Amino acid sequence: xxxxxxxxxxxxxxxxxxxxxxxxxxxxxxxxxxxxxxxxxxxxxxxxxxxxxxxxxxxxxxxxxxxxxxxxxxxxxxxxxxxxxxxxxxxxxxxxxxxxxxxxxxxxxxxxxxxxxxxxxxxxxxxxxxxxxxxxxxxxxxxxxxxxxxxxxxxxxxxxxxxxxxxxxxxxxxxxxxxxxxxxxxxxxxxxxxxxxxxxxxxxxxxxxxxxxxxxxxxxxxxxxxxxxxxxxxxxxxxxxxxxxxxxxxxxxxxxxxxxxxxxxxxxxxxxxxxxxxxxxxxxxxxxxxxxxxxxxxxxxxxxxxxxxxxxxxxxxxxxxxxxxxxxxxxxxxxxxxxxxxxxxxxxxxxxxxxxxxxxxxxxxxxxxxxxxxxxxxxxxxxxxxxxxxxxxxxxxxxxxxxxxxxxxxxxxxxxxxxxxxxxxxxxxxxxxxxxxxxxxxxxxxxxxxxxxxxxxxxxxxxxxxxxxxxxxxxxxxxxxxxxxxxxxxxxxxxxxxxxxxxxxxxxxxxxxxxxxxxxxxxxxxxxxxxxxxxxxxxxxxxxxxxxxxxxxxxxxxxxxxxxxxxxxxxxxxxxxxxxxxxxxxxxxxxxxxxxxxxxxxxxxxxxxxxxxxxxxxxxxxxxxxxxxxxxxxxxxxxxxxxxxxxxxxxxxxxxxxxxxxxxxxxxxxxxxxxxxxxxxxxxxxxxxxxxxxxxxxxxxxxxxxxxxxxxxxxxxxxxxxxxxxxxxxxxxxxxxxxxxxxxxxxxxxxxxxxxxxxxxxxxxxxxxxxxxxxxxxxxxxxxxxxxxxxxxxxxxxxxxxxxxxxxx
Amino acid sequence: xxxxxxxxxxxxxxxxxxxxxxxxxxxxxxxxxxxxxxxxxxxxxxxxxxxxx
Numbered sequence: 001x002x003x004x005x006x007x008x009x010x011x012x013x014x015x016x017x018x019x020x021x022x023x024x025x026x027x028x029x030x031x032x033x034x035x036x037x038x039x040x041x042x043x044x045x046x047x048x049x050x051x052x053x054x055x056x057x058x059x060x061x062x063x064x065x066x067x068x069x070x071x072x073x074x075x076x077x078x079x080x081x082x083x084x085x086x087x088x089x090x091x092x093x094x095x096x097x098x099x100x101x102x103x104x105x106x107x108x109x110x111x112x113x114x115x116x117x118x119x120x121x122x123x124x125x126x127x128x129x130x131x132x133x134x135x136x137x138x139x140x141x142x143x144x145x146x147x148x149x150x151x152x153x154x155x156x157x158x159x160x161x162x163x164x165x166x167x168x169x170x171x172x173x174x175x176x177x178x179x180x181x182x183x184x185x186x187x188x189x190x191x192x193x194x195x196x197x198x199x200x201x202x203x204x205x206x207x208x209x210x211x212x213x214x215x216x217x218x219x220x221x222x223x224x225x226x227x228x229x230x231x232x233x234x235x236x237x238x239x240x241x242x243x244x245x246x247x248x249x250x251x252x253x254x255x256x257x258x259x260x261x262x263x264x265x266x267x268x269x270x271x272x273x274x275x276x277x278x279x280x281x282x283x284x285x286x287x288x289x290x291x292x293x294x295x296x297x298x299x300x301x302x303x304x305x306x307x308x309x310x311x312x313x314x315x316x317x318x319x320x321x322x323x324x325x326x327x328x329x330x331x332x333x334x335x336x337x338x339x340x341x342x343x344x345x346x347x348x349x350x351x352x353x354x355x356x357x358x359x360x361x362x363x364x365x366x367x368x369x370x371x372x373x374x375x376x377x378x379x380x381x382x383x384x385x386x387x388x389x390x391x392x393x394x395x396x397x398x399x400x401x402x403x404x405x406x407x408x409x410x411x412x413x414x415x416x417x418x419x420x421x422x423x424x425x426x427x428x429x430x431x432x433x434x435x436x437x438x439x440x441x442x443x444x445x446x447x448x449x450x451x452x453x454x455x456x457x458x459x460x461x462x463x464x465x466x467x468x469x470x471x472x473x474x475x476x477x478x479x480x481x482x483x484x485x486x487x488x489x490x491x492x493x494x495x496x497x498x499x500x501x502x503x504x505x506x507x508x509x510x511x512x513x514x515x516x517x518x519x520x521x522x523x524x525x526x527x528x529x530x531x532x533x534x535x536x537x538x539x540x541x542x543x544x545x546x547x548x549x550x551x552x553x554x555x556x557x558x559x560x561x562x563x564x565x566x567x568x569x570x571x572x573x574x575x576x577x578x579x580x581x582x583x584x585x586x587x588x589x590x591x592x593x594x595x596x597x598x599x600x601x602x603x604x605x606x607x608x609x610x611x612x613x614x615x616x617x618x619x620x621x622x623x624x625x626x627x628x629x630x631x632x633x634x635x636x637x638x639x640x641x642x643x644x645x646x647x648x649x650x651x652x653x654x655x656x657x658x659x660x661x662x663x664x665x666x667x668x669x670x671x672x673x674x675x676x677x678x679x680x681x682x683x684x685x686x687x688x689x690x691x692x693x694x695x696x697x698x699x700x701x702x703x704x705x706x707x708x709x710x711x712x713x714x715x716x717x718x719x720x721x722x723x724x725x726x727x728x729x730x731x732x733x734x735x736x737x738x739x740x741x742x743x744x745x746x747x748x749x750x751x752x753x754x755x756x757x758x759x760x761x762x763x764x765x766x767x768x769x770x771x772x773x774x775x776x777x778x779x780x781x782x783x784x785x786x787x788x789x790x791x792x793x794x795x796x797x798x799x800x801x802x803x804x805x806x807x808x809x
Numbered sequence: 810x811x812x813x814x815x816x817x818x819x820x821x822x823x824x825x826x827x828x829x830x831x832x833x834x835x836x837x838x839x840x841x842x843x844x845x846x847x848x849x850x851x852x853x854x855x856x857x858x859x860x861x862x
Binding site: 049103106107110124125126127128173176177180181184187188191192205207208211212215 | 811813814817820821824825827828831832835836840841842843844845848849852853
């Protein structure tokens with residue numbers, strides 16, 4: 001924990017720059033009232049250790065949370081869905097708190113009982129970003145606990161999605177059990193087989209040999225019946241679907257090894273190959289464990305339900321009744337407050353609607369709606385309270401309908417992964433060799449040798465090395481990528497990425513930064529009064545550009561305007577302090593069409609008869625985006641597809657060149673169809689990179705869909721991978737790195753073939769002894785593990801993905 | 810019976826003990842969260858009574 005002199009100009013709570021605000025208490029400055037309130041609550045409850053553990057650990061509190069937001073938590077039927085257990089006196093509940101990020105959070109959340117006396121136990125699971133709370137029903141309520149959490153900056157994420165699905169995942173534990181048991185059995189069997197390796201026949205006392213044998217058999221039973229069960233299960237599944245996957249030859253090899261070893265041991269003809277068998281099972285399980293690392297704090301499967309609130313206020317006889325969202329009926333009147341999502345399609349009946357649709361449609365500027373207009377679900381209200389008349393149920397809404405399209409339903413395909421393909425030919429080849437060799441011995445009437453050859457060929461040629469090379473390579477790639485904040489959903493995604501030849505980017509929120517419109521001014525410098533006057537004039541305008549410039553000027557005073565006139569689509573004019581102000585498009589100011597074809601995101605300023613300058617509203621592109629597009633464009637086809645207007649067309653075209661597709665005004669369904677078109681007509685393997693719900697269909701349709709997010713704990717639509725926005729400029733390096741993985745797999749596969757050839761040399765002659773097997777097996781496994789690990793690390797280093805970081809998370 | 814058998818049984822029992830300890834720790838959820846426990850132990854139990862000025 002570093003000691004650092006606090007810069008008095010950053011917020012004591014959240015560390016944000018607060019030069020503009022003048023909010024302080026004693027010597028501590030705050031960026032907003034929200035942060036100050038949190039500090040006061042903590043100070044009052046003697047919880048300031050929070051600030052001692054980490055510097056500025058808080059979360060900015062600029063968005064003020066409405067007082068009755070959690071009124072729905074008084075409703076019993078909703079409570080029942082959220083809590084895990086209650087006996088009337090005590091209630092157990094787990095909340096998902098995506099804001100959790102440091103040890104201060106941990107400390108504060110586990111000391112929550114000092115603020116809310118009704119909390120008996122609070123325990124954090126940091127990996128899952130969850131807090132488990134036991135509360136005393138006589139002293140507090142679920143609503144009060146949620147309000148306490150919210151008051152200190154940790155608003156729980158409560159959504160329908162989480163209510164529907166069972167949050168407890170048990171699968172990964174079973175694999176850990178299996179690895180533990182297999183490791184134990186493998187090591188002990190090895191140890192007990194050791195006397196046998198070192199001695200030729202007769203050196204070990206016969207009585208000891210007998211006892212060792214039975215120990216070995218006993219230890220191999222859990223390996224065969226418990227640890228390797230998953231190979232048999234997947235092999236059977238594959239065969240049932242008439243598909244020979246990699247697990248089938250492995251299961252066959254394990255079975256034959258086990259059977260032959262038991263035969264040898266009980267007929268007293270040898271010691272069998274149980275040591276090799278438990279060894280390969282152990283290594284393969286470790287490989288799968290590495291490969292199937294899960295990111296518990298990230299969810300790849302969110303649908304629209306996760307984004308929607310759990311309840312809204314229905315207005316009934318002037319009273320607000322919190323109602324669960326799926327119980328809203330057409331004809332209800334609902335209230336939507338500032339900064340809340342509109343959950344259903346409805347008609348605006350009261351209030352000033354300014355809806356941010358960027359997440360749903362990709363438009364970068366908010367849309368103003370008048371009473372009587374229809375508002376589609378998914379937009380976020382930006383100013384004030386709205387009363388809306390519901391026209392459709394949640395399940396019938398426009399946005400929801402997109403999810404009900406077929407692509408969101410069927411997604412249980414058989415993977416045609418390269419290792420399965422190689423595995424198939426490999427199996428056929430090995431079976432061929434086994435049959436050839438044994439029929440040779442059969443022909444020579446060496447029946448004993450024939451059986452020997454048939455079984456040992458299958459034992460030694462087990463494609464476990466192939467499986468190991470792919471699982472360890474993928475596992476290490478996933479690990480390196482997750483360190484670089486690209487989280488892939490499944491190891492198969494790696495292989496899909498290596499076949500990609502077409503990239504499609506969304507614009508708003510993907511190439512540009514989310515929710516950030518940058519305004520620049522060029523021209524003659526405006527003095528303070530002029531700025532104030534412009535702001536006053538613009539505050540009359542309902543146009544989104546006006547609002548954007550107003551936010552940029554950040555003036556609050558309002559000055560009376562005379563002869564105010566607003567011409568839709570052109571601009572605004574009026575007399576302020578005896579001066580004539582005119583703001584608007586080129587045509588509006590100059591009277592003629594613009595010869596330079598300026599885009600429609602420029603606002604000119606004219607005072608009296610002088611044109612002073614122009615405000616340009618530009619999209620705030622992410623750092624390094626043109627470099628990235630340029631690089632990708634050299635090797636692959638790149639397209640840009642956006643729901644926004646075509647103001648940026650020229651800009652993007654100069655980067656991509658005239659051959660690339662750059663499409664604007666695309667609805668969510670258009671994006672989906674465009675991806676489909678690329679896949680089916682042009683036969684491309686498409687990667688879609690997007691961010692919002694508007695891209696959800698395209699992300700799902702594409703071969704690989706990557707969602708980009710400002711904060712990996714935030715919500716992103718269903719996808720194959722989540723990329724942290726800060727790493728956006730490195731994306732091309734990630735692609736190169738992933739593509740190198742295939743080469744690594746192939747090379748280690750040839751190495752394993754080499755071992756197989758050596759093994760086969762002994763096996764076809766029928767002289768493969770357990771000793772040779774026991775040397776070859778760990779040698780091939782370990783050298784493959786080392787090789788895949790080394791090659792992926794080397795490739796990561798070449799692509800600049802390994803950094804010297806001291807901050808361990 | 811040779812002493813080696815006794816040694817063998819001893820070693821299996823010891824190793825089995827470690828196996829059980831491992832399985833127990835998995836069941837207990839020790840591998841689910843490796844961020845909180847090492848930090849939790851560093852927090853002071855005593856309540857910091859002086860308000861932060």
